[in-house]
Amino acid sequence: MAQRTLARYLIEEQRNKGVITADLKFLIEVVSRACQAISIAIGKGGLGGVLGEAGSANVQGEAQKKLDVLSNEILLDANEWGGHLAAMASEEMDLPHTIPHRYPQGEYLLLFDPLDGSSNIDVDVSIGTIFSVLKCPEGADLSTPEASEAAFLQPGTAQVAAGYAVYGPTTVLVLSVGDGVTCFTLDREQGGFVLTQEAMRIPADTAEFAINMANQRHWEAPVQRYVAEMQQGKDGALGKDYNMRWVGSMVADVHRIMTRGGIFMYPLDAKTRDKGGKLRLMYEANPMAFLIEQAGGAASTGRQRILDIEPDRLHQRVPVILGSKNEVARVVGYHG
Ligand code: AHM
Ligand code: MG
Numbered sequence: 001m002a003q004r005t006l007a008r009y010l011i012e013e014q015r016n017k018g019v020i021t022a023d024l025k026f027l028i029e030v031v032s033r034a035c036q037a038i039s040i041a042i043g044k045g046g047l048g049g050v051l052g053e054a055g056s057a058n059v060q061g062e063a064q065k066k067l068d069v070l071s072n073e074i075l076l077d078a079n080e081w082g083g084h085l086a087a088m089a090s091e092e093m094d095l096p097h098t099i100p101h102r103y104p105q106g107e108y109l110l111l112f113d114p115l116d117g118s119s120n121i122d123v124d125v126s127i128g129t130i131f132s133v134l135k136c137p138e139g140a141d142l143s144t145p146e147a148s149e150a151a152f153l154q155p156g157t158a159q160v161a162a163g164y165a166v167y168g169p170t171t172v173l174v175l176s177v178g179d180g181v182t183c184f185t186l187d188r189e190q191g192g193f194v195l196t197q198e199a200m201r202i203p204a205d206t207a208e209f210a211i212n213m214a215n216q217r218h219w220e221a222p223v224q225r226y227v228a229e230m231q232q233g234k235d236g237a238l239g240k241d242y243n244m245r246w247v248g249s250m251v252a253d254v255h256r257i258m259t260r261g262g263i264f265m266y267p268l269d270a271k272t273r274d275k276g277g278k279l280r281l282m283y284e285a286n287p288m289a290f291l292i293e294q295a296g297g298a299a300s301t302g303r304q305r306i307l308d309i310e311p312d313r314l315h316q317r318v319p320v321i322l323g324s325k326n327e328v329a330r331v332v333g334y335h336g
Contacts, residue, residue, distance in 0.1 A: 004195035005192055006029065006175075006184050006193040008195075009182060009195050010029070017179055019178060019179055023083075023107065023108060024084075024160065024161065026084050027106075027161075028133075028161060028177075030079055030082055031075070031078070031131055032165075032192075034075045034079070035129050035186075036186060036192070036193075037078070038067075038114070038115070039165070039171040042127070042167045049066075051066065051067070051121065052065065052066055053066065054066045054069045056069070058092050059094040060315060062118070065118050065121050067115050067127075068114060069092065071114035071115040071129065072090050072115075075112055076088060076090075080099055082106070083103060083104035083105070083106050085099055085108050086099065086106060086109055086142055086148075087148045088112070089109070089110075089149075089152050089282065089314055090113070090114055091283055091284075091315075095148075095314075096148045096149055096151075098148055099142075107135060108136060108160070109134040109135070109136050110132075111132045111134070111283040112129060113129065113131075114129055115127060115129065116129065116130050116164075116250055116284065117249025117252065120249050120252075126166055126168035126252040127166075127251065128167055129164060129165045130251060130283055131163055131164070131283070131287060132156075132161075132162045132286055132287040133160050133162065134158055137154075152314055153310075153311045153312065155307060155308055155309060155311065156287075156289055157308065159287065160178065161176065161178070162286070162287035162288075162291055163287065164287065164291070168252065170185055171185070171186035171188075172184065172186070172196070172255070173186070174258060176294040176295075180295070181295045182195060182197065182198055183195075183196055200295045201295055202297035202323065202324055202325070203260075203261035204296070204326045205261070205324055205326050205327065207240055207243060208242065208256075208263070209244055209264075209327075210264045211223075211244075211246065218270040218271045219268075219269050220267065222331060223265065223267045226330065226334055245262070250266075250284060254291070254292070257323045258292075258295055261324045263324055263327040263328060264321070264323050265331070266279050266319065267319045267320075267321060268302065276318060277318045277319040280315060280317055281316045285306050286306065288320075288322060289305075289306035289322060292323065296325065297323050298324075298328040298329065299321070300332050301319045301320070306322070
């Protein structure tokens with residue numbers, strides 16, 4: 001049987017389910033080509049001069065790597081001319097990027113973390129791109145970058161598509177248009193993504209957890225209790241032994257959970273409490289929560305379903321607990 005390319009998948013989804021407009025199809029294909037370009041740049045590593053610091057900081061005050069800046073530019077350049085977008089927003093930009101007047105404007109908003117897992121770039125560990133697609137509200141003021149921020153402030157339930165690319169031993173693109181989760185693998189010889197797994201499902205139970213244990217002393221009581229119980233293994237309240245994995249790139253940790261289950265936590269802690277958490281809602285937590293739920297898992301802050309949060313600012317941060325449904329329910333239960 002002929003390979004199912006990403007383009008073919010999108011056409012067939014539209015034919016069978018009617019969920020993908022021509023502009024949304026174009027948008028997803030443009031994002032996939034940008035991810036392919038980022039993957040190629042990353043693959044050159046030290047030979048391509050792409051490693052190391054950019055010498056600048058983003059709006060969150062984090063030092064930018066050369067690849068953070070390059071990936072952001074690749075996504076902006078790829079997406080601004082096509083007429084499918086009203087505006088874009090990124091972890092690496094203080095304000096949204098409005099579409100220049102010389103190009104037509106479309107009805108979608110695109111948000112992205114262009115290069116997730118920045119601390120893993122220079123050490124050759126998996127990193128990725130995360131993206132989220134929203135509809136631009138009718139009559140939204142897009143006259144200036146400042147004014148356009150309001151158009152983006154929609155809950156995660158409003159996402160029409162979300163996905164991530166992992167730049168690992170292979171480059172994969174994991175996508176949902178609200179009809180389950182599909183995984184595509186980059187064919188490096190032919191160029192382009194080919195469908196390699198349909199209807200990804202996360203097992204409801206797991207014996208694998210992901211958390212940065214270095215923050216243990218800063219966690220709240222419910223997470224302290226849960227992690228302590230997992231560490232007690234067979235002898236404790238949970239009655240089974242657990243294993244731990246922490247890549248430090250959310251894309252890689254989430255992809256493992258998509259593949260074989262698990263629970264990922266970047267909970268509220270004393271270090272990040274003032275900021276609301278570590279991970280960003282609009283272009284990290286929301287797209288991942290959408291994908292996780294579409295695959296049968298759950299995503300919560302501990303106190304609220306992530307997708308229900310009404311955002312109040314573009315770079316808002318939230319606690320994140322996501323993955324296998326029964327384990328997430330247990331931690332949420334511990335929050336009372
Ligand atoms: P980034 O978008 O600047 O790379 O930051 C987000 C990353 C996540 O990918 C990852 O889960 C987390 O930060 C790791 O944080 P820590 O270094 O505290 O373990
Ligand atoms: Mg990130």
